[in-house]
Amino acid sequence: MDLKALYNQIIVENSRASHNRHKVDHATAVLEGVNPSCGDDITLELKVSDGKIKEAGFTGTGCAISQASASLMIDLVTGKSVEEAKELLSTFYGMIKGEITDDDQLEILDDIVALKGVSHMPGRVKCAVLAWHTLEEALDGRTESTGCNDGHS
Amino acid sequence: MKTIQDDFPILSILENGKRLVYLDNAATTQKPLAVLNAVESYYNKDNANPHRGVYELGARATKAHEDSRGIVGDFLNASPDEIIFTQNTTESLNLVAYSYGMEFLKEGDEIVLSVAEHHSNLVPWQRVAKVTGAKLVYLYPDAFGHLTEEELDQKITSKTRLIAVAQVSNVLGIEIPVASIVRRARKAGAVVVLDCAQSVPHMPVDVKALDVDFAAFSGHKLYAPMGIGVLYGKKEILDKMPPFLTGGDMIGNVHEQSSTYAEVPRRFEAGTRNVGGEAGLAAAIGYLNSLGWDNIQAHERDLMTRALKGLAEIPHLTVYGDLSPDKRHGVIAFNVEDVHPHDTASLLDSDGITIRAGHHCAQPLMEYLKINSCVRASFGIYNTPEDVDALINSLKNVRRWMGYGS
Numbered sequence: 001m002d003l004k005a006l007y008n009q010i011i012v013e014n015s016r017a018s019h020n021r022h023k024v025d026h027a028t029a030v031l032e033g034v035n036p037s038c039g040d041d042i043t044l045e046l047k048v049s050d051g052k053i054k055e056a057g058f059t060g061t062g063c064a065i066s067q068a069s070a071s072l073m074i075d076l077v078t079g080k081s082v083e084e085a086k087e088l089l090s091t092f093y094g095m096i097k098g099e100i101t102d103d104d105q106l107e108i109l110d111d112i113v114a115l116k117g118v119s120h121m122p123g124r125v126k127c128a129v130l131a132w133h134t135l136e137e138a139l140d141g142r143t144e145s146t147g148c149n150d151g152h153s
Numbered sequence: 154m155k156t157i158q159d160d161f162p163i164l165s166i167l168e169n170g171k172r173l174v175y176l177d178n179a180a181t182t183q184k185p186l187a188v189l190n191a192v193e194s195y196y197n198k199d200n201a202n203p204h205r206g207v208y209e210l211g212a213r214a215t216k217a218h219e220d221s222r223g224i225v226g227d228f229l230n231a232s233p234d235e236i237i238f239t240q241n242t243t244e245s246l247n248l249v250a251y252s253y254g255m256e257f258l259k260e261g262d263e264i265v266l267s268v269a270e271h272h273s274n275l276v277p278w279q280r281v282a283k284v285t286g287a288k289l290v291y292l293y294p295d296a297f298g299h300l301t302e303e304e305l306d307q308k309i310t311s312k313t314r315l316i317a318v319a320q321v322s323n324v325l326g327i328e329i330p331v332a333s334i335v336r337r338a339r340k341a342g343a344v345v346v347l348d349c350a351q352s353v354p355h356m357p358v359d360v361k362a363l364d365v366d367f368a369a370f371s372g373h374k375l376y377a378p379m380g381i382g383v384l385y386g387k388k389e390i391l392d393k394m395p396p397f398l399t400g401g402d403m404i405g406n407v408h409e410q411s412s413t414y415a416e417v418p419r420r421f422e423a424g425t426r427n428v429g430g431e432a433g434l435a436a437a438i439g440y441l442n443s444l445g446w447d448n449i450q451a452h453e454r455d456l457m458t459r460a461l462k463g464l465a466e467i468p469h470l471t472v473y474g475d476l477s478p479d480k481r482h483g484v485i486a487f488n489v490e491d492v493h494p495h496d497t498a499s500l501l502d503s504d505g506i507t508i509r510a511g512h513h514c515a516q517p518l519m520e521y522l523k524i525n526s527c528v529r530a531s532f533g534i535y536n537t538p539e540d541v542d543a544l545i546n547s548l549k550n551v552r553r554w555m556g557y558g559s
Contacts, residue, residue: 004503004554007496012556037511039525061525063493064555124499
Protein backbone atom coordinates (compact mmCIF):
# COMPACT_ATOMS: atom_id res chain seq x y z
CA MET A 1 0.00 0.00 0.00
CA ASP A 2 1.02 3.61 -0.28
CA LEU A 3 2.20 4.44 3.22
CA LYS A 4 1.12 8.03 2.75
CA ALA A 5 -2.48 6.79 2.67
CA LEU A 6 -2.13 6.09 6.37
CA TYR A 7 -1.68 9.77 7.04
CA ASN A 8 -5.31 10.38 6.19
CA GLN A 9 -7.37 13.29 7.41
CA ILE A 10 -8.67 11.45 10.48
CA ILE A 11 -5.18 10.62 11.72
CA VAL A 12 -3.63 14.00 10.94
CA GLU A 13 -6.50 15.93 12.56
CA ASN A 14 -6.80 13.73 15.61
CA SER A 15 -3.04 13.75 16.20
CA ARG A 16 -3.37 17.46 16.93
CA ALA A 17 -6.82 17.44 18.57
CA SER A 18 -6.78 18.91 22.06
CA HIS A 19 -10.16 17.90 23.52
CA ASN A 20 -8.80 14.76 25.20
CA ARG A 21 -5.48 16.26 26.23
CA HIS A 22 -6.02 16.93 29.89
CA LYS A 23 -5.68 15.49 33.34
CA VAL A 24 -8.71 13.94 35.00
CA ASP A 25 -9.88 15.22 38.39
CA HIS A 26 -10.18 12.49 41.02
CA ALA A 27 -8.75 9.93 38.61
CA THR A 28 -8.98 6.32 39.79
CA ALA A 29 -6.10 5.26 37.55
CA VAL A 30 -3.07 7.17 36.26
CA LEU A 31 -0.63 5.23 34.14
CA GLU A 32 2.35 6.27 32.02
CA GLY A 33 3.02 4.29 28.85
CA VAL A 34 6.35 4.60 27.05
CA ASN A 35 7.85 3.32 23.79
CA PRO A 36 11.52 3.40 24.76
CA SER A 37 12.65 2.97 21.16
CA CYS A 38 11.09 6.17 19.86
CA GLY A 39 10.34 8.28 22.90
CA ASP A 40 6.54 8.15 22.60
CA ASP A 41 5.40 8.87 26.13
CA ILE A 42 1.78 9.25 27.22
CA THR A 43 0.11 9.36 30.59
CA LEU A 44 -3.43 8.08 30.60
CA GLU A 45 -5.84 9.13 33.36
CA LEU A 46 -9.15 7.37 33.99
CA LYS A 47 -12.07 7.80 36.33
CA VAL A 48 -13.82 4.45 36.65
CA SER A 49 -16.87 4.01 38.88
CA ASP A 50 -19.77 1.53 38.90
CA GLY A 51 -17.86 -0.49 36.30
CA LYS A 52 -17.93 2.38 33.82
CA ILE A 53 -15.23 4.64 32.37
CA LYS A 54 -16.78 7.98 33.35
CA GLU A 55 -13.95 10.15 32.17
CA ALA A 56 -10.58 9.78 30.44
CA GLY A 57 -7.77 12.05 29.29
CA PHE A 58 -4.12 11.89 28.30
CA THR A 59 -0.99 14.03 28.30
CA GLY A 60 2.36 13.46 26.65
CA THR A 61 4.18 13.49 23.34
CA GLY A 62 4.75 11.18 20.42
CA CYS A 63 4.28 10.60 16.72
CA ALA A 64 1.05 11.39 14.88
CA ILE A 65 -0.04 7.76 14.94
CA SER A 66 0.42 7.34 18.71
CA GLN A 67 -1.26 10.66 19.49
CA ALA A 68 -4.20 10.16 17.13
CA SER A 69 -4.69 6.63 18.41
CA ALA A 70 -4.78 7.87 22.04
CA SER A 71 -7.28 10.61 21.32
CA LEU A 72 -9.56 8.42 19.18
CA MET A 73 -9.44 5.69 21.83
CA ILE A 74 -10.56 8.10 24.53
CA ASP A 75 -13.42 9.32 22.32
CA LEU A 76 -14.50 5.72 21.95
CA VAL A 77 -14.17 4.31 25.47
CA THR A 78 -15.51 7.25 27.46
CA GLY A 79 -18.91 6.28 28.85
CA LYS A 80 -18.39 2.59 28.08
CA SER A 81 -18.34 -0.18 30.66
CA VAL A 82 -15.03 -1.84 31.49
CA GLU A 83 -16.34 -4.99 29.78
CA GLU A 84 -17.18 -3.08 26.61
CA ALA A 85 -13.77 -1.37 26.69
CA LYS A 86 -12.09 -4.77 26.87
CA GLU A 87 -14.05 -5.97 23.87
CA LEU A 88 -12.95 -2.86 21.96
CA LEU A 89 -9.38 -3.55 23.01
CA SER A 90 -9.43 -7.05 21.64
CA THR A 91 -11.04 -5.90 18.38
CA PHE A 92 -8.42 -3.14 18.04
CA TYR A 93 -5.54 -5.57 18.64
CA GLY A 94 -7.13 -7.93 16.10
CA MET A 95 -7.25 -5.16 13.50
CA ILE A 96 -3.67 -4.01 14.08
CA LYS A 97 -2.33 -7.55 13.93
CA GLY A 98 -4.23 -8.05 10.68
CA GLU A 99 -6.26 -10.88 12.24
CA ILE A 100 -9.61 -9.09 11.94
CA THR A 101 -10.19 -7.58 8.51
CA ASP A 102 -13.96 -7.90 8.23
CA ASP A 103 -15.54 -4.42 8.12
CA ASP A 104 -18.68 -5.55 9.99
CA GLN A 105 -16.57 -6.79 12.89
CA LEU A 106 -14.50 -3.59 12.89
CA GLU A 107 -17.56 -1.32 12.85
CA ILE A 108 -17.54 -0.95 16.66
CA LEU A 109 -14.17 0.83 16.37
CA ASP A 110 -15.76 3.71 14.46
CA ASP A 111 -13.18 6.27 13.21
CA ILE A 112 -10.33 4.16 14.55
CA VAL A 113 -10.64 2.01 11.43
CA ALA A 114 -8.50 4.79 9.93
CA LEU A 115 -5.57 3.06 11.65
CA LYS A 116 -6.17 -0.22 9.85
CA GLY A 117 -3.27 0.44 7.46
CA VAL A 118 -0.84 0.18 10.39
CA SER A 119 -1.25 -3.60 10.16
CA HIS A 120 0.93 -3.39 7.01
CA MET A 121 3.64 -1.39 8.79
CA PRO A 122 5.38 -3.59 11.37
CA GLY A 123 7.60 -0.69 12.42
CA ARG A 124 4.64 1.44 13.45
CA VAL A 125 2.42 -1.07 15.25
CA LYS A 126 3.86 -0.12 18.63
CA CYS A 127 2.94 3.54 18.00
CA ALA A 128 -0.72 2.69 17.35
CA VAL A 129 -0.90 0.26 20.25
CA LEU A 130 0.71 2.39 22.98
CA ALA A 131 -2.47 4.05 24.33
CA TRP A 132 -4.46 0.81 24.14
CA HIS A 133 -1.78 -1.17 25.89
CA THR A 134 -1.70 1.47 28.61
CA LEU A 135 -5.51 1.37 28.91
CA GLU A 136 -5.46 -2.41 29.22
CA GLU A 137 -2.89 -2.24 32.00
CA ALA A 138 -4.77 0.54 33.78
CA LEU A 139 -8.02 -1.46 33.66
CA ASP A 140 -6.12 -4.46 35.05
CA GLY A 141 -5.15 -2.29 38.02
CA ARG A 142 -1.46 -2.00 37.23
CA THR A 143 0.33 1.04 38.62
CA GLU A 144 3.44 0.69 36.47
CA SER A 145 3.39 0.07 32.74
CA THR A 146 5.57 -2.53 31.08
CA GLY A 147 5.71 -0.33 27.96
CA CYS A 148 5.64 -1.54 24.37
CA ASN A 149 9.34 -2.18 24.11
CA ASP A 150 10.67 -3.65 20.93
CA GLY A 151 14.08 -3.32 22.53
CA HIS A 152 15.74 -1.40 19.74
CA SER A 153 16.10 2.08 18.43
CA MET B 154 30.65 1.82 -17.60
CA LYS B 155 30.66 -0.15 -14.36
CA THR B 156 29.80 1.91 -11.31
CA ILE B 157 30.22 1.38 -7.57
CA GLN B 158 26.44 0.82 -7.41
CA ASP B 159 26.80 -2.21 -9.69
CA ASP B 160 28.96 -3.84 -7.01
CA PHE B 161 26.02 -3.83 -4.54
CA PRO B 162 23.22 -6.17 -5.65
CA ILE B 163 20.68 -4.89 -3.08
CA LEU B 164 20.75 -1.39 -4.59
CA SER B 165 18.80 -2.60 -7.60
CA ILE B 166 15.71 -3.72 -5.63
CA LEU B 167 12.51 -1.66 -5.51
CA GLU B 168 11.09 -0.35 -2.23
CA ASN B 169 7.38 0.49 -2.27
CA GLY B 170 7.69 0.42 -6.04
CA LYS B 171 10.46 3.01 -5.99
CA ARG B 172 14.21 2.83 -6.46
CA LEU B 173 15.86 2.09 -3.09
CA VAL B 174 17.57 5.20 -1.72
CA TYR B 175 19.55 3.73 1.15
CA LEU B 176 20.50 6.45 3.62
CA ASP B 177 20.84 4.46 6.85
CA ASN B 178 24.51 3.62 6.48
CA ALA B 179 25.36 4.61 10.05
CA ALA B 180 23.08 1.77 11.19
CA THR B 181 24.49 -0.77 8.77
CA THR B 182 25.93 -0.73 5.27
CA GLN B 183 25.09 -2.83 2.23
CA LYS B 184 27.59 -5.44 1.08
CA PRO B 185 29.50 -5.49 -2.22
CA LEU B 186 29.85 -8.65 -4.32
CA ALA B 187 33.53 -8.81 -3.33
CA VAL B 188 32.42 -9.39 0.29
CA LEU B 189 29.54 -11.75 -0.52
CA ASN B 190 31.83 -13.79 -2.79
CA ALA B 191 34.58 -13.97 -0.17
CA VAL B 192 32.16 -15.39 2.42
CA GLU B 193 30.79 -17.88 -0.08
CA SER B 194 34.25 -18.88 -1.22
CA TYR B 195 35.39 -19.50 2.37
CA TYR B 196 32.45 -21.84 3.00
CA ASN B 197 32.73 -23.47 -0.42
CA LYS B 198 36.46 -24.14 -0.30
CA ASP B 199 38.13 -23.57 3.07
CA ASN B 200 35.66 -24.24 5.88
CA ALA B 201 36.77 -26.23 8.92
CA ASN B 202 37.29 -25.35 12.58
CA PRO B 203 40.47 -23.25 12.74
CA HIS B 204 43.24 -24.15 15.22
CA ARG B 205 41.84 -27.71 15.57
CA GLY B 206 42.06 -30.03 12.59
CA VAL B 207 45.47 -31.45 11.73
CA TYR B 208 44.24 -32.06 8.19
CA GLU B 209 44.96 -29.67 5.36
CA LEU B 210 41.44 -28.23 5.14
CA GLY B 211 41.77 -27.21 8.81
CA ALA B 212 45.05 -25.52 7.98
CA ARG B 213 43.32 -23.53 5.24
CA ALA B 214 40.60 -22.40 7.68
CA THR B 215 43.29 -21.36 10.16
CA LYS B 216 45.07 -19.48 7.38
CA ALA B 217 41.86 -17.65 6.40
CA HIS B 218 41.39 -16.70 10.09
CA GLU B 219 44.95 -15.47 10.62
CA ASP B 220 45.28 -13.80 7.19
CA SER B 221 42.15 -11.77 7.98
CA ARG B 222 43.71 -10.73 11.28
CA GLY B 223 46.78 -9.51 9.39
CA ILE B 224 44.65 -7.52 6.94
CA VAL B 225 42.73 -5.87 9.80
CA GLY B 226 46.06 -5.15 11.54
CA ASP B 227 47.39 -3.42 8.41
CA PHE B 228 44.10 -1.50 8.08
CA LEU B 229 44.54 0.00 11.57
CA ASN B 230 48.37 0.10 11.42
CA ALA B 231 48.56 -2.40 14.27
CA SER B 232 50.39 -5.68 14.68
CA PRO B 233 48.23 -8.82 14.11
CA ASP B 234 48.60 -9.96 17.73
CA GLU B 235 46.92 -6.72 18.84
CA ILE B 236 43.76 -7.56 16.86
CA ILE B 237 40.97 -9.48 18.59
CA PHE B 238 37.94 -10.63 16.61
CA THR B 239 34.59 -10.11 18.34
CA GLN B 240 30.96 -10.03 17.21
CA ASN B 241 30.70 -6.26 16.97
CA THR B 242 31.67 -2.95 18.59
CA THR B 243 29.40 -3.67 21.55
CA GLU B 244 31.22 -6.88 22.38
CA SER B 245 34.60 -5.21 21.86
CA LEU B 246 33.73 -2.45 24.32
CA ASN B 247 32.29 -4.93 26.82
CA LEU B 248 35.52 -6.91 26.60
CA VAL B 249 37.48 -3.81 27.64
CA ALA B 250 34.93 -2.96 30.35
CA TYR B 251 35.04 -6.42 31.91
CA SER B 252 38.68 -7.45 31.38
CA TYR B 253 40.24 -4.03 31.95
CA GLY B 254 37.66 -1.85 33.75
CA MET B 255 36.43 -4.38 36.29
CA GLU B 256 40.02 -5.55 36.89
CA PHE B 257 42.00 -2.34 37.18
CA LEU B 258 39.60 0.44 38.25
CA LYS B 259 38.73 1.12 41.87
CA GLU B 260 36.73 3.43 44.09
CA GLY B 261 37.61 7.08 43.57
CA ASP B 262 38.85 6.54 40.00
CA GLU B 263 37.08 8.51 37.28
CA ILE B 264 35.86 7.27 33.90
CA VAL B 265 35.40 10.08 31.38
CA LEU B 266 32.79 9.70 28.60
CA SER B 267 31.12 12.13 26.25
CA VAL B 268 27.38 12.67 26.67
CA ALA B 269 27.16 11.83 22.95
CA GLU B 270 28.22 8.20 23.47
CA HIS B 271 26.21 5.41 21.91
CA HIS B 272 24.66 3.25 24.65
CA SER B 273 27.21 0.55 23.80
CA ASN B 274 30.01 2.82 25.02
CA LEU B 275 28.03 4.00 28.02
CA VAL B 276 26.06 1.20 29.66
CA PRO B 277 29.15 -1.08 30.08
CA TRP B 278 30.90 1.78 31.93
CA GLN B 279 27.88 2.25 34.16
CA ARG B 280 28.28 -1.42 35.10
CA VAL B 281 32.00 -0.92 35.77
CA ALA B 282 31.27 2.16 37.90
CA LYS B 283 28.63 0.32 39.88
CA VAL B 284 30.84 -2.69 40.62
CA THR B 285 34.17 -0.91 41.23
CA GLY B 286 32.93 2.32 42.84
CA ALA B 287 34.55 4.40 40.08
CA LYS B 288 32.73 7.56 39.04
CA LEU B 289 31.41 8.50 35.58
CA VAL B 290 32.30 12.02 34.42
CA TYR B 291 30.72 13.41 31.25
CA LEU B 292 32.15 15.71 28.60
CA TYR B 293 29.54 18.05 27.10
CA PRO B 294 29.90 19.43 23.56
CA ASP B 295 29.42 23.12 22.80
CA ALA B 296 26.50 24.48 20.77
CA PHE B 297 28.15 23.26 17.52
CA GLY B 298 28.73 19.74 18.81
CA HIS B 299 32.49 20.19 19.49
CA LEU B 300 34.38 19.25 22.64
CA THR B 301 36.40 22.32 23.61
CA GLU B 302 39.88 22.40 25.14
CA GLU B 303 38.41 24.03 28.26
CA GLU B 304 35.92 21.20 28.68
CA LEU B 305 38.72 18.63 28.32
CA ASP B 306 40.88 20.51 30.86
CA GLN B 307 38.04 20.58 33.33
CA LYS B 308 36.98 16.94 33.10
CA ILE B 309 40.25 15.05 32.49
CA THR B 310 42.11 15.27 35.80
CA SER B 311 44.62 13.35 37.90
CA LYS B 312 41.72 11.14 39.02
CA THR B 313 40.91 10.06 35.45
CA ARG B 314 41.88 6.44 34.85
CA LEU B 315 39.94 5.68 31.67
CA ILE B 316 38.48 7.76 28.84
CA ALA B 317 35.96 6.05 26.55
CA VAL B 318 34.82 8.14 23.59
CA ALA B 319 33.49 7.73 20.07
CA GLN B 320 35.83 9.18 17.45
CA VAL B 321 32.76 10.25 15.44
CA SER B 322 29.31 10.62 17.06
CA ASN B 323 26.61 8.44 15.51
CA VAL B 324 24.17 11.35 15.79
CA LEU B 325 26.18 14.53 15.23
CA GLY B 326 28.71 12.98 12.84
CA ILE B 327 31.40 15.23 14.29
CA GLU B 328 34.95 14.03 14.97
CA ILE B 329 36.27 14.60 18.47
CA PRO B 330 39.80 15.98 19.09
CA VAL B 331 41.46 12.60 19.74
CA ALA B 332 45.01 14.01 19.92
CA SER B 333 44.03 16.54 22.62
CA ILE B 334 42.30 13.82 24.61
CA VAL B 335 45.22 11.36 24.34
CA ARG B 336 47.71 14.07 25.37
CA ARG B 337 45.74 14.72 28.57
CA ALA B 338 45.22 11.01 29.18
CA ARG B 339 48.99 10.43 29.10
CA LYS B 340 49.51 13.19 31.65
CA ALA B 341 46.79 11.75 33.89
CA GLY B 342 48.00 8.16 33.46
CA ALA B 343 44.65 7.12 31.95
CA VAL B 344 43.93 4.69 29.11
CA VAL B 345 41.91 5.80 26.07
CA VAL B 346 39.22 3.55 24.57
CA LEU B 347 38.20 4.80 21.13
CA ASP B 348 34.86 3.70 19.66
CA CYS B 349 35.58 3.79 15.92
CA ALA B 350 32.25 2.32 14.75
CA GLN B 351 31.32 5.55 12.92
CA SER B 352 34.82 6.67 11.95
CA VAL B 353 36.39 3.67 10.16
CA PRO B 354 33.86 3.77 7.27
CA HIS B 355 34.75 7.39 6.51
CA MET B 356 38.44 8.00 7.26
CA PRO B 357 41.73 6.14 7.64
CA VAL B 358 42.27 5.27 11.31
CA ASP B 359 45.90 4.75 12.39
CA VAL B 360 45.91 3.52 15.99
CA LYS B 361 49.67 4.01 16.33
CA ALA B 362 49.53 7.63 15.17
CA LEU B 363 46.52 8.30 17.41
CA ASP B 364 48.30 6.46 20.27
CA VAL B 365 45.01 5.18 21.74
CA ASP B 366 45.11 2.13 24.01
CA PHE B 367 42.03 0.42 22.62
CA ALA B 368 39.95 0.87 19.47
CA ALA B 369 36.73 -0.92 18.51
CA PHE B 370 34.65 -1.20 15.36
CA SER B 371 32.00 -3.34 13.65
CA GLY B 372 32.41 -5.01 10.28
CA HIS B 373 28.80 -4.50 9.26
CA LYS B 374 29.14 -0.70 9.20
CA LEU B 375 32.21 -1.14 6.96
CA TYR B 376 30.49 -3.05 4.11
CA ALA B 377 31.33 -6.41 5.74
CA PRO B 378 28.87 -8.98 7.13
CA MET B 379 27.01 -8.64 10.43
CA GLY B 380 28.42 -10.56 13.37
CA ILE B 381 32.09 -9.70 12.94
CA GLY B 382 33.75 -6.96 15.00
CA VAL B 383 37.23 -5.92 16.02
CA LEU B 384 39.01 -4.82 19.15
CA TYR B 385 42.50 -3.36 18.91
CA GLY B 386 44.46 -3.21 22.14
CA LYS B 387 48.08 -2.29 22.84
CA LYS B 388 49.94 -5.55 23.30
CA GLU B 389 51.46 -4.66 26.69
CA ILE B 390 48.01 -3.83 28.10
CA LEU B 391 46.27 -6.88 26.59
CA ASP B 392 49.03 -9.09 28.05
CA LYS B 393 48.13 -8.18 31.63
CA MET B 394 44.35 -8.50 31.16
CA PRO B 395 42.41 -11.59 32.25
CA PRO B 396 40.09 -13.30 29.74
CA PHE B 397 36.56 -12.04 29.03
CA LEU B 398 34.67 -15.12 27.83
CA THR B 399 36.22 -18.47 28.71
CA GLY B 400 36.00 -21.91 27.14
CA GLY B 401 37.44 -23.64 24.11
CA ASP B 402 40.50 -22.42 22.22
CA MET B 403 41.45 -19.67 24.70
CA ILE B 404 43.30 -22.00 27.07
CA GLY B 405 46.83 -23.18 27.70
CA ASN B 406 46.20 -26.23 29.92
CA VAL B 407 42.98 -27.20 31.68
CA HIS B 408 42.96 -29.29 34.87
CA GLU B 409 40.06 -30.19 37.14
CA GLN B 410 40.56 -27.22 39.42
CA SER B 411 42.45 -24.68 37.35
CA SER B 412 43.47 -23.57 33.87
CA THR B 413 46.13 -21.52 32.20
CA TYR B 414 45.21 -19.24 29.34
CA ALA B 415 46.43 -18.83 25.79
CA GLU B 416 48.57 -15.91 24.71
CA VAL B 417 47.02 -12.72 23.37
CA PRO B 418 44.99 -12.43 21.13
CA ARG B 419 43.66 -16.03 21.41
CA ARG B 420 43.10 -15.54 25.14
CA PHE B 421 40.20 -13.26 24.16
CA GLU B 422 38.72 -15.46 21.43
CA ALA B 423 36.82 -18.22 23.20
CA GLY B 424 34.88 -20.76 21.16
CA THR B 425 34.63 -21.28 17.41
CA ARG B 426 35.15 -18.05 15.54
CA ASN B 427 33.15 -16.41 12.74
CA VAL B 428 35.80 -17.10 10.10
CA GLY B 429 33.38 -16.54 7.22
CA GLY B 430 32.69 -13.07 8.63
CA GLU B 431 36.41 -12.45 9.05
CA ALA B 432 36.99 -13.37 5.39
CA GLY B 433 34.18 -10.97 4.47
CA LEU B 434 35.74 -8.21 6.57
CA ALA B 435 39.13 -8.75 4.93
CA ALA B 436 37.43 -8.51 1.52
CA ALA B 437 35.62 -5.31 2.53
CA ILE B 438 38.93 -3.74 3.54
CA GLY B 439 40.42 -4.86 0.22
CA TYR B 440 37.46 -3.32 -1.62
CA LEU B 441 37.85 0.03 0.19
CA ASN B 442 41.60 0.01 -0.45
CA SER B 443 40.92 -0.51 -4.17
CA LEU B 444 38.65 2.56 -4.18
CA GLY B 445 41.23 4.60 -2.21
CA TRP B 446 40.60 6.86 0.78
CA ASP B 447 41.18 10.05 -1.20
CA ASN B 448 38.38 9.11 -3.60
CA ILE B 449 36.05 7.92 -0.84
CA GLN B 450 36.52 11.06 1.23
CA ALA B 451 36.16 13.42 -1.74
CA HIS B 452 32.96 11.64 -2.80
CA GLU B 453 31.44 11.67 0.70
CA ARG B 454 32.38 15.33 1.19
CA ASP B 455 30.54 16.20 -2.02
CA LEU B 456 27.43 14.34 -0.80
CA MET B 457 27.61 16.04 2.59
CA THR B 458 28.02 19.49 1.02
CA ARG B 459 25.04 18.91 -1.28
CA ALA B 460 22.88 17.56 1.54
CA LEU B 461 23.65 20.34 4.02
CA LYS B 462 22.98 22.97 1.33
CA GLY B 463 19.66 21.34 0.40
CA LEU B 464 18.55 20.96 4.03
CA ALA B 465 19.40 24.60 4.76
CA GLU B 466 16.94 25.66 2.05
CA ILE B 467 14.01 23.80 3.63
CA PRO B 468 12.02 25.98 6.03
CA HIS B 469 11.01 24.57 9.43
CA LEU B 470 13.91 22.12 9.49
CA THR B 471 16.64 22.05 12.15
CA VAL B 472 20.00 20.32 11.65
CA TYR B 473 21.90 19.43 14.84
CA GLY B 474 25.59 20.28 15.19
CA ASP B 475 28.19 22.11 13.10
CA LEU B 476 26.86 22.93 9.62
CA SER B 477 30.19 22.93 7.78
CA PRO B 478 30.57 19.83 5.57
CA ASP B 479 34.26 19.28 6.35
CA LYS B 480 33.45 18.89 10.07
CA ARG B 481 31.05 16.03 9.43
CA HIS B 482 31.53 12.38 8.63
CA GLY B 483 28.68 10.45 7.08
CA VAL B 484 25.87 11.57 9.37
CA ILE B 485 23.29 14.37 9.50
CA ALA B 486 20.68 14.48 12.28
CA PHE B 487 17.72 16.80 12.01
CA ASN B 488 14.04 17.37 12.77
CA VAL B 489 11.12 18.76 10.79
CA GLU B 490 9.21 21.21 12.98
CA ASP B 491 5.91 19.87 14.40
CA VAL B 492 6.44 16.46 12.79
CA HIS B 493 7.53 13.49 14.84
CA PRO B 494 10.69 11.80 13.46
CA HIS B 495 8.86 8.48 13.03
CA ASP B 496 6.22 10.16 10.88
CA THR B 497 8.94 11.82 8.79
CA ALA B 498 10.66 8.44 8.35
CA SER B 499 7.43 6.67 7.36
CA LEU B 500 6.57 9.35 4.81
CA LEU B 501 10.05 9.16 3.27
CA ASP B 502 9.82 5.36 3.25
CA SER B 503 6.86 5.67 0.90
CA ASP B 504 9.26 7.36 -1.54
CA GLY B 505 11.75 4.51 -1.20
CA ILE B 506 14.05 6.54 1.06
CA THR B 507 15.34 4.75 4.14
CA ILE B 508 16.39 6.99 7.01
CA ARG B 509 16.55 6.34 10.72
CA ALA B 510 14.29 7.94 13.31
CA GLY B 511 14.49 7.60 17.06
CA HIS B 512 17.01 8.23 19.80
CA HIS B 513 19.79 6.39 17.92
CA CYS B 514 20.87 4.57 21.09
CA ALA B 515 22.08 7.92 22.43
CA GLN B 516 19.40 8.92 24.95
CA PRO B 517 21.71 11.05 27.14
CA LEU B 518 22.58 13.12 24.02
CA MET B 519 18.87 13.51 23.19
CA GLU B 520 18.30 14.81 26.73
CA TYR B 521 21.25 17.16 26.37
CA LEU B 522 19.89 18.48 23.04
CA LYS B 523 16.45 18.76 24.71
CA ILE B 524 14.74 16.60 22.09
CA ASN B 525 12.97 13.25 22.42
CA SER B 526 14.30 11.90 19.18
CA CYS B 527 15.42 12.94 15.72
CA VAL B 528 15.78 11.85 12.11
CA ARG B 529 19.16 10.77 10.76
CA ALA B 530 20.35 10.47 7.18
CA SER B 531 23.73 8.80 6.75
CA PHE B 532 25.83 8.28 3.64
CA GLY B 533 28.12 5.65 2.23
CA ILE B 534 30.38 5.10 -0.77
CA TYR B 535 27.55 4.06 -3.11
CA ASN B 536 25.27 7.03 -2.47
CA THR B 537 24.87 9.49 -5.32
CA PRO B 538 23.90 13.15 -5.74
CA GLU B 539 20.52 11.78 -6.97
CA ASP B 540 20.05 10.05 -3.59
CA VAL B 541 20.67 13.35 -1.81
CA ASP B 542 18.23 15.16 -4.13
CA ALA B 543 15.57 12.48 -3.52
CA LEU B 544 15.97 13.03 0.24
CA ILE B 545 15.70 16.80 -0.07
CA ASN B 546 12.70 16.70 -2.42
CA SER B 547 10.80 14.29 -0.24
CA LEU B 548 11.55 16.28 2.92
CA LYS B 549 10.16 19.41 1.29
CA ASN B 550 6.71 17.78 1.27
CA VAL B 551 6.65 16.31 4.77
CA ARG B 552 4.91 19.20 6.50
CA ARG B 553 2.30 19.45 3.76
CA TRP B 554 1.52 15.74 4.03
CA MET B 555 1.03 16.26 7.75
CA GLY B 556 -1.54 18.99 7.22
CA TYR B 557 0.68 22.05 7.62
CA GLY B 558 0.65 24.86 5.05
CA SER B 559 4.39 24.70 4.30
